[in-house]
Structure formats: C-alpha cells, structure tokens
Amino acid sequence: MSPPAREEYARHEQANVMLARVAGSLYWMSRYLERAENQARLIDVNLQLLLDFGDVSDELLKAHWLPMLRSSGDEEQFFKLYETADSESVTEFMTFRGENPNSLLSCISNARENARQVRDQISSEMWEVLNDAYLFIQGANSKQIWHEGASAFYDQIKRYSHLFQGITVSTFSRNEGFEFIQFGKYMERADQITRLLDIKYHILLPSASDVGGAVDTAQWHAVLRSASALEAYRRYYVADVFYKKVVEFLIFDGSFPRSLKFCCQEMDHLIELITDSSPEANKAPAVERFRLFLEKLSNLTVDDIFTQGLHEFLDSSQVEVGNIGGHLYNTYMYFPPVDLQAEIRFHQQQEQQQQ
Amino acid sequence: MLFDQYQPEDFFDEMFASGSDVRPHYKAVGEALNDVSADEFRSRQTAVETAFMRGGVTFTVYSDSQGTERIFPFDCVPRVISAEEWDVVEKGLIQRLTALNLFLHDIYHEQKIIKDRVIPPQYLLSAKHFRREFMNFEVPKNVYVHICGSDLIRDRNGQYLVLEDNLRCPSGASYMLENRSALKRTFPELFQAAGVAPVDNYPTELLKVLQYCAPAKFRGTDAPNAVLLTPGVYNSAYFEHAFLARQMGIPIVEGRDLLVRDHKVFMRTTAGLVQVDVIYRRIDDDFLDPSVFRADSLLGVPGLVNAYRSGNVSLANSIGTGVADDKVVYYFVPKMIKYYLGEDPILPNVETYLASEPSDCSFILANLDKLVVKSANEAGGYGMLMGPWASKEEIESFRKMIEDNPRNFIAQNPISLSRHPTWCGDKFEGRHIDLRPYILCGEKTVVTPGGLTRVALRKGSLVVNSSQGGGSKDTWVLKD
Structure with a gap:
C-alpha cells in the first residue's frame, strides 16, 4: 500500500514556521472583520439616505433595500424569515440574524472564532478588540443600543474594525x-x-x-x-x-x-x-x-x-x-x-x- | 472593617488562628484589605471579572448546548503560604514525584516493586491506564511525568495531605498565571508589603523541560521543535492551551496539522512539512493515535505512537503514566516512597480504604453514609459519592456498583477542608479550599512557588471543581 501523496519537506532549521491552518484562520479573521465594517457602513448610510427621501412608500422601501440583499446573495434567506423588506426587517436581518451568514453578528462571531483558533499567534490586544466586538454585538443590551441609535451602533462596529487594524499594525510582527x-x-x-x-x-x-x-x-x-x-x-x-x-x-x-x-x-x-x-x-x-x-x-x-x-x-x-x-x-x-x-x-x- | 464580622467557626481557617487573631503571614494582607470598603471591594471584584471576560480567560461549559464560555470565578482575597510551610510542601512534592517517576520506570521494566510484594500484582495489571505495549521502552531522559499537578488539602489541624496526583494532562497552570496578573492590576497595594515569590517563570521552565526531553535521535544544533497538541478550540481547556503555547512561543497544533511519515512527525506549514521533535500533548493516551488506541478518535495522529517508539519524537507526559494516578495505586504511593527512596513520606495521603480488600470492603459497605467513595479513574469531581450528604438512592446505587466491581472503588474519611475568607457578595465568609501546585520534571525537578487555589464558592460545599461551582484564588508563597 502506498502512502498518501508526499508533500515536500522543508528544512528543519526553518525558523518561524507557520501552520497552513493558522494562515487560513488569520486570513478569514481579517476578511470577516473587513466584511463587518463594510456591511455596517452600508447599512448606516442607507438608513440615513432614507431620511433625504421624506415620505417613503412601501414600494420605495422595497426598491431601496432589496438590491442590498441581492448583492450579498441573501435575498432567499431573507424571505424565509420575513414577509416584507422594510428598514426594520432588512437592517435587523443584516445586523443580528445568525441565519444570515453575512450579518454583522455572523461576521464578527466568525472573525472571533478564527482568532480563537490562533490565539497563540495574535497579540492579546488584537484578541481583546475582537472579543470586545463580539461581546458588544451578542450582549444582552446590544439590541437596545441599536434601537436607541442605529448610527451610534454602527459607528461602534466600525471603530472596532479600525481599532483592530491599527493594533495589528502596531503589535503584529x-x-x-x-x-x-x-x-x-x-x-x-x-x-x-x-x-x-x-x-x-x-x-x-x-x-x-x-x-x-x-x-x-x-x-x-x-x-x-x-x-x-x-x-x-x-x-x-x-x-x-x-x-x-x-x-x-x-x-x-x-x-x-x-x-x-x-x-x-x-x-x-x-x-x-x-x-x-x-x-x-x-x-x-x-x-x-x-x-x-x-x-x-x-x-x-x-x-x-x-x-x-x-x-x-x-x-x-x-x-x-x-x-x-x-x-x-x-x-x-x-x-x-x-x-x-x-x-x-x-x-x-x-x-x-x-x- | 471588612473582617469585623468574620467568623472562622469550627474549621481550620487559613487566615485566622482563632476569633480575630490573624496568623502572622496574613498580617500584611489583612491590614491592607481592612482599609477597603465593601463598595470598593465589590467594584474591584467586578472589574476583574470584566477583564477576564474581555481577555477570553474562560472555559467552555460542556453541559450547556451552546458551549457557553464562562469565566472561572475569581476571588480577590489571596491565599497566603508562609516560606516555612512552603518549604515542607515543596520538599514533599519533589519527593513524591521522584518516587512516582521511579515507580513508572520500574513497572514498565523489571517490576521489582511487584516481585518484592510491596504492591500486589493484580492492582497494576488491572489498572485501566497500564500500557502493556510500552514494557521495556526507554523514555527520553528517563522522565515519565514531566508535568504533575497534585491536589493538596489541609485537614482540621492544618496538616497538608495529598488528595490525588494528576499525572496525565494536569490543567490549570494558566489560571495560576492569569490570577496573579489580575490581582496585581486590581489590588497592587496588597503586594507592596508582602514580598510574594513570582510565578511567571512557569512557561520558561516548562519550555526548558520540553527541550531537555528531546528525543535521543535529535541531532539538531538549534533548539528542538516543540509544539503543543490540543484537541481543538472546542475543548474546555482551549484557553489554557493557547495561553501556554503563546507564553512559550511554540506552535499550537491539532491532530489534523500533523502527519507521520518514515516514523517521523511533521507539521503541515505554509512552507511544506516541518519535523516536530517534542510534543506537549494535552490529549489523553486513548485519543493520541487512532491506529493504535481508540480507532474512533478524530483528535489524534495516526502513526504517532510508532514515531514515539522509534525515538523520533518525545511526548510530555509519556504514554502510560495514568497507571500511577489510578486512585487504587494512589493508596500505595507512601509505600513507593519508602521502597524507592528509603524515606518517610513528607506529605501523607488521606487515609484510604480499598474496596478490593475484603476487610476494607465490608467496612466501606457498612459505612457508606459516612465515607467519601471515589471511582478509580475519574477526575473532575465526577463518579464520587459524598456519603454524609448523599441521598439513600445515591448510596444504594454506589453499593451496587462497589459490589459489582470492587477494583474500581476506594473510600476515604471525609476531610474537613481548611477554609479561607472569601468574598460572598457583600462580606467575607469562610469557604473550603484546596491547592494544586505544579511540579515540573526535566533536568531537575522544580515546583512553581504557588499554584492554583480552588475554592468551593457554595456555602458549606466541599467540591472545588470548576465544573461544579468552584472558583479560584491567587496563591502566594512568601519570600523569607
């Protein structure tokens, strides 16, 4: 019986080796957080944009929000959970629903989960920001904060991402x-x-x-x-x-x-x-x-x-x-x-x- | 102030010799804490808990379907051990681990201790974790147990007793380190007058042990490649694995990251396969290699045992050490110390009865409502009967199990564990504690001054395990 395909052996002296799995987790950690930031800005801006329209009909609301769901390919999943696409339902779906793989909650949880896989590789400061973001969004009063001021809520998410990037630049070799x-x-x-x-x-x-x-x-x-x-x-x-x-x-x-x-x-x-x-x-x-x-x-x-x-x-x-x-x-x-x-x-x- | 209402009651209290009479080694801490108001204490206690949550200093709760992460509750009142007391504990632990390592070598080779009838053969050969496959195998540098965490308790007279030895994958060292740094941030003033021996050396010492035990065939000029093998991110101790790996600067790997070829172990890196020399494994024997042990293990590495046997990789701890922390074998440790070292044990065992000895067995069965019964191979406070607090049904179910399989049970007199002032919401109350020190065995055997003090937070409870309502304290060993 022949062994499974042989991979090339690197020399033992090689310092600073990095597991392929670790590289993958770092990559996904980073992607998910970037996605969360973009998503947060997109929702926030579109909520504000509606304010410029004055009176809005249901049809207009639908026309406003549907393209966002389409662009991330989440339209089908959305209509499994909601009947109408309006500001409340779409932003909730894009922010808090675990069933939506691109919701902020999913993105931040995934970023953190990947970071957890490589806790030994990233600085404590990087981990703490991601963990803070996670505790913020899945915490008991995050929905309340969101209801009281969506803009401040999304600002906070963006800040976590910016903070994370800055800390990465200043603490990661x-x-x-x-x-x-x-x-x-x-x-x-x-x-x-x-x-x-x-x-x-x-x-x-x-x-x-x-x-x-x-x-x-x-x-x-x-x-x-x-x-x-x-x-x-x-x-x-x-x-x-x-x-x-x-x-x-x-x-x-x-x-x-x-x-x-x-x-x-x-x-x-x-x-x-x-x-x-x-x-x-x-x-x-x-x-x-x-x-x-x-x-x-x-x-x-x-x-x-x-x-x-x-x-x-x-x-x-x-x-x-x-x-x-x-x-x-x-x-x-x-x-x-x-x-x-x-x-x-x-x-x-x-x-x-x-x- | 905070201690004004404190009652040591009818227990050995670590801090108070009697009434309001503070033991000398607690004077500095007692005075500093007495200056703190209840509100202040409460807010600092909350700050520590928030910091642990933020830092992800957590363990995963298995029973919970969501795999919720919880912090290991931390109590801000430190447990203090005087230099003289520690001197005895340290000597006792080194003596015990030395004897246990000699014992492991012996039973995997000549088995003199059996031939000399110090331990009856049936106890060893029936031990669940005895690995026949490793008879006459030479472990690197002759060290079987590199990392040991023995649980110590103190009885009504303050005598330290060994409750059990953990010789497979003892956990908790990360909490010892995190507790220290948390308390330094929260109550810096406590440290000023006290003179506390530092614990931060533990990861460095651990790495030294791992490198010292590199396999005989390792010929590299650089340091050997050491890794920490974890069951993965869903393991309840994952935080600790990541923490220790980070502190030592070694990669943390899962089974799927490793591959065995030509009896050598490699990790799969971005630059291809890189050989691994030493594995600090946090996976039990059974799950280590599905081609030898449990075939259904998805955590292990096929071929690992053979690579180990070929002398191309070292494991810490070695395979088969579990035979020596079997609770029946525990009974014989004092005899081992006498047999191998010709010394009297410095730290005695808790008095123990073996259900497999007919005379002990009838005593146990007649006194189930007064004894603590433990199954031989369980850990974490599971598989235990606390006779005086148990229901009739629990007692009867243990009676049946003991009669069916006496080899699997021991019994002990319940020990009235020492108590320690502990923050209970608005004031200090006495709570029962134990101590898990960490002993490392490489070129020499060292004990980190301190350890993990676990505290049973529920009033009256004697169970300190984190899975069952236990918390922990920073543990101070005072310098002379």
Missing part, C-alpha cells in the same frame, strides 16, 4: 502571518467595492431617466460615504458628485485605500511576498490571470466600462478577485484533510511489517 492578514483584508475590500457599486447599478435600473437628478446625486453621495470615500473624493475632484467620476474614483484611483485598483495592487504586492517571488508561483495560471486583470485596470477608462456595461464589468471583477483569492487559499492556507481511515490502515500495516 511583519512575518508571513501579517501578509495573510493583509491579503484577506484587501481581497475582501476589493470584493465589497464591486458589490457596493453594483447595488447602485440595481437602483439605477428602473428609471435611467433619473440620472443626474437630486435623488440620483443623493444616491451617489451615499455610495461614496458607504466606501468612506466622500471626503477623499471631494479633495480629489473639488466638484459636484457626478456618477462617472464616482465610478472612476472608486475603481481606478491609485491612492485611495478602498478603490478597486488600490486593493488589487496591494494584493499583487502581497502575492509576491507570500510566494517569495518564486518563478513557479509566478507561472501559476491563476497568478498570470490576475496580472492580466491588473493590466486591464491600468489601461481601461471609465468610458470603456460604461460602454461594456458597469454591471458586467463589476461581475467579472468579482470573479477575478475571487479566483486569485481561491488560488492563494488552496495553495498556502489549506491542506486537504488527510483520509484518516487510509492513514490508520497505512500505519497499522507498517507496524505489522516491522514485527
């Missing part, structure tokens, strides 16, 4: 683990920015004639604020919020840390660090494909995107980001579980041969 944490963060952010823009695409669909109107401007303001980008945008364009410019800024800006291009460039840099720039790793089809995508991001203009179709572009970007993330995960952070029964038989047989 610049080793492989740091690279996996950063990779997870930028990958999630890149994914979220495409989803955020896609929500706006859905909103635009029913009445393309509204483009440029007051409501439309308010919507694009909201998009920018959802990406924490309004102030940066204003500094950059010193102009009115114009939808093409917004899309251009959030996709192509090379210096704003939440734009698609910025995130992808960071990912590219991290891929080099994680793979040690090894020639084989660079030749992996997924890596080559990602480099092509980056090139495309450098050459395309916002007009090209609108010609091609914003939705189509965002869709394909999501696929690209997911593809490279999956490749890195499967190559460095995940070992397929051993076939335990085969292992047991293998060792028992070896034992018998010895006797």
